[in-house]
Amino acid sequence: MAIAESNQPFTCSQPQPVAQALGQPYVTMLVPVIVNASGPLMQPQAGPMAVHNQDYAVPWTAQPPSSPQMGPMANFNGYGYTPYTDVVGGGELAPAMEDEEGRSQVRRRRRMQYARAAQPKVPGMIQKSACADAEDGAVLSKERCDALRQQLQSNDGLSLAMSEISGMVWPWSRDANGCRVVQLAMEKASNCTAKDLAAELHGHVREAAVSPHANYVIQKVITQLSPATSAFIAKELLGNAARFVRHRFGCRIICRLLEHCSSQEGTRRFIEEVLEDPSEALDLCRHNFGHHVVQSILEHGDVKYKAQIAEVLLHDVLANASHRSASHVVESALSHCSDTDQLALLQRLSHPSMVAELAQVRYGFYVARTVLQRPEVDVERLAQSIPEAIALLSCSEPASNSSSAEQE
Numbered sequence: 001m002a003i004a005e006s007n008q009p010f011t012c013s014q015p016q017p018v019a020q021a022l023g024q025p026y027v028t029m030l031v032p033v034i035v036n037a038s039g040p041l042m043q044p045q046a047g048p049m050a051v052h053n054q055d056y057a058v059p060w061t062a063q064p065p066s067s068p069q070m071g072p073m074a075n076f077n078g079y080g081y082t083p084y085t086d087v088v089g090g091g092e093l094a095p096a097m098e099d100e101e102g103r104s105q106v107r108r109r110r111r112m113q114y115a116r117a118a119q120p121k122v123p124g125m126i127q128k129s130a131c132a133d134a135e136d137g138a139v140l141s142k143e144r145c146d147a148l149r150q151q152l153q154s155n156d157g158l159s160l161a162m163s164e165i166s167g168m169v170w171p172w173s174r175d176a177n178g179c180r181v182v183q184l185a186m187e188k189a190s191n192c193t194a195k196d197l198a199a200e201l202h203g204h205v206r207e208a209a210v211s212p213h214a215n216y217v218i219q220k221v222i223t224q225l226s227p228a229t230s231a232f233i234a235k236e237l238l239g240n241a242a243r244f245v246r247h248r249f250g251c252r253i254i255c256r257l258l259e260h261c262s263s264q265e266g267t268r269r270f271i272e273e274v275l276e277d278p279s280e281a282l283d284l285c286r287h288n289f290g291h292h293v294v295q296s297i298l299e300h301g302d303v304k305y306k307a308q309i310a311e312v313l314l315h316d317v318l319a320n321a322s323h324r325s326a327s328h329v330v331e332s333a334l335s336h337c338s339d340t341d342q343l344a345l346l347q348r349l350s351h352p353s354m355v356a357e358l359a360q361v362r363y364g365f366y367v368a369r370t371v372l373q374r375p376e377v378d379v380e381r382l383a384q385s386i387p388e389a390i391a392l393l394s395c396s397e398p399a400s401n402s403s404s405a406e407q408e
Helices: 018-022 100-118 132-136 142-152 158-165 169-173 178-188 191-199 205-209 214-224 231-237 250-260 265-275 278-285 290-300 303-315 317-322 326-336 339-349 352-359 364-372 379-385 388-394
Strands: 049-052 057-060 074-076 081-083
Touching: 142 158, 142 178, 158 178, 169 178, 169 214, 178 191, 178 214, 205 214, 205 231, 214 231, 214 250, 231 250, 231 265, 250 265, 250 290, 265 278, 265 290, 265 303, 278 290, 278 303, 290 303, 290 326, 303 317, 303 326, 303 339, 317 326, 317 339, 317 352, 317 364, 326 339, 326 364, 339 352, 339 364, 352 364, 352 379
Parallel strands: none
Antiparallel strands: 049 057, 074 081
16 A cells, blocks of 8 residues: 655545455455644544544554444453544544553552562462451551550459460460560460460461461460470471571571470470481471581480480581581581580591691681590690691681582
8 A cells, every 4th residue: 555645635536445445355454643743643443434633534444453342342451341532523543541651550559569469379378268368457656565564463453364365375475565564475474374375376377487477475474384385386287397497587486496305295396307318307407497406405305305416417427517507517516516526527527637727618617626625635736747736726806718619
């Protein structure tokens, strides 16, 4: 189709069907032709009609994409069908939609919804309960929190405050202000009342273990109440121990269990689940948060658990002693393992070549210094082979910040 280039408007004085003009079956779809570049770009319009403007008047015979829901006067914009407003003689077709800012906000919300729906579910991931949103609304203002804490610390207002807290332990435990009130209530309440408050947390331990606020309430239950009362915490965490020992909040709860309830059956079963696989135990020693749990096992756990950890460390003692997280576990093992296991570690770590290599590594430096401070190690003999051994004892920082031996 030819484009008419003229300063005069192009008109069709005697419009006739395209099929007759071409003498061919009707297979041609005409598109808008801009005659004057200064004119606005013509929008699609349904039906064989002409849209007139001072600069152009071109017949339009193509049908825009239609939707059975919206009818033929619809245009697909990428998210749905949007009807066009039929404006003839006004200059251009105006879409009946919100302004650009509103459309951007709608698209942004939809993208966020699609992204959340596409996220893979982590094994053991705690799903929010259906009533969690309603419970999250039960929060305390800072002023009300301060008033309740004052009541809890006074004999006159203690019973009144306890009656208000009763029944609200779980929703308030997830609130930044409410968790402080619940923790203080655990301290001030009688044993019978504190047990009743703790009972409201039954069934919520897994969710509380990953909550930035409720984890403190769980820790308070462990430290404040008897091991028998807090035994439900370890039992609810069983079955997904690997996840909670690696969580930034969950690892704190496990450490409190080891400190106060290490002899309880639930805690022992939890430790066995953690150390059952040697490869998992090694990975836990090298984890940013998991190594704290391993150190607590070495300090408060049974002798057989300590022996399992020492065996894992000896499998690759140089790499573990040089690692950012596992080096702390090695130092704890040198203090809390049995005498036999400590001697086995010292024999490997006090070898001249081992000390020389550890002294050059950022985190191994501290392990080497700990080894040289042990009375079982002959420092004078090592000084003959390693002149830096004596200086190593007086240095507070490693000579080199090299971390090439670190393994993550």
